[in-house]
Amino acid sequence: MPVTSVTTDPEALTMTLVADFPVPVERLWNAFADPRKLERFWGPPGYPATFGTYELRPGGIAHYWMTSPEGESFYGRWDFAEVEEPHRIVALDSFADAQGEVDTSMPTGRMTLNFESTPGGSRFTAVSASPTAEALEQVLAMGQVEGMTQAIGQLDAVIADLRDYALGKGTQVEVLDDQHVRITRAFDAPRHLIWRAHTEPELMKRWLLGPDGWRMSVCEVDPTPGGAYRYAWEPVDGTPDQGFGFDGETLVFEPERRIVTTERMTGADFPATTNDLSFAEDDGVTLLTLLITYADAAQRDAILATGMTDGMETSYARLERELLPVV
Known part of the structure; x- marks a missing residue:
């Protein structure tokens, strides 16, 4: 399991996940830059993601949905604020509907993904920031920690040479x-x-x-x-x-x-x-x-x-x- 730690900070309203991989940072970045690769791991087992729109640039959006084993779809949207290849992605992380419109009844967070080289390969750090303490409690209760851990745990097979x-x-x-x-x-x-x-x-x-x-x-x-x-x-x-x-x-x-x-x-x-x-x-x-x-x-x-x-x-x-x- 590549995930080395998952921590929550109620005062900073954040959840932070860290994972290490034995590959160059460019290969790790490419798994997030290529939507077809991203689809292979984003979403826990049994809930794979499909990206209908993926515009990895400042001002671009990503619209995706995760499909359950029963065929039910759950939609999300990212609005990219910063993209610094191959080191950093910052996006507003929202729930959405089937057309890609933000679901305003649910909280929108701020997702920061950092990619850095290490002596053994590369490190991925994801920081999810919630707007309020109530919003943080809500996404944690919905299984954010477990879902992210399981999703990133599938990344080994994507970045490896099969x-x-x-x-x-x-x-x-x-x-x-x-x-x-x-x-x-x-x-x-x-x-x-x-x-x-x-x-x-x-x-x-x-x-x-x-x-x-x-x-x-x-x-x-x-x-x-x-x-x-x-x-x-x-x-x-x-x-x-x-x-x-x-x-x-x-x-x-x-x-x-x-x-x-x-x-x-x-x-x-x-x-x-x-x-x-x-x-x-x-x-x-x-x-x-x-x-x-x-x-x-x-x-x-x-x-x-x-x-x-x-x-x-x-x-x-x-x-x-x-x-x-x-x-």
């Missing part, structure tokens, strides 16, 4: 808390190919098989939010009563970027999980990130104990070996 950071390491699993697990897998292929492999049934049937000896007998997908999907597998040798499947609902579908679905084993009594799958490309390498939300730690541990991630890696390796060369 070829060094994730390529060749297989399927990586990170337990975030009792209800959340993050799984990542990198592919030496452009994003549009990995997206096709996950959304076109005729391609999915060629790699999404788990261990050898199984075939995908059902692959029905409705990508429309609110639409249903169903997958089923059976042994290639036709052994009866050994098949299984999953079904659920599509919640969010953003082409070549994000798919959020519910998932439950067909016919089982277990609660459904929420699977938030995102696709990010950098220099021809695509990083696949799956954030799974479980009902509780018991369900999380029971599903992980099935060897789920080993089966995922077998499928991903098959995708690389058999599908990518010919798609």
